[in-house]
Amino acid sequence: MNLIKILRGGQITMPKKVRDIFNIKEGDVFELLLEKDGILLKPKKIIDKESVLSRKGEILVANALDEFNRGETVGSFSDINDALNALKNAEV
16 A cells, blocks of 8 residues: 655655656646545646747747737637637738
């Protein structure tokens, strides 16, 4: 049985064997989910948004923010798919 001890401030200590199996390192982030029979800790990766966008995507976002800050509207969309299609077809 793997036990976890609750420390000061609600910190937990996870057994080394479990950390090794799941390659859990100091500083890793988890989502805490409340389940019917207990708590589930689900590993999560934090991604820097700047590392995700392509150069074209960065330019599109910067242009949209500039237009927004100037009070200009880019258009209206009926749903998210309509907005994504407009982004895909946008000229940079």
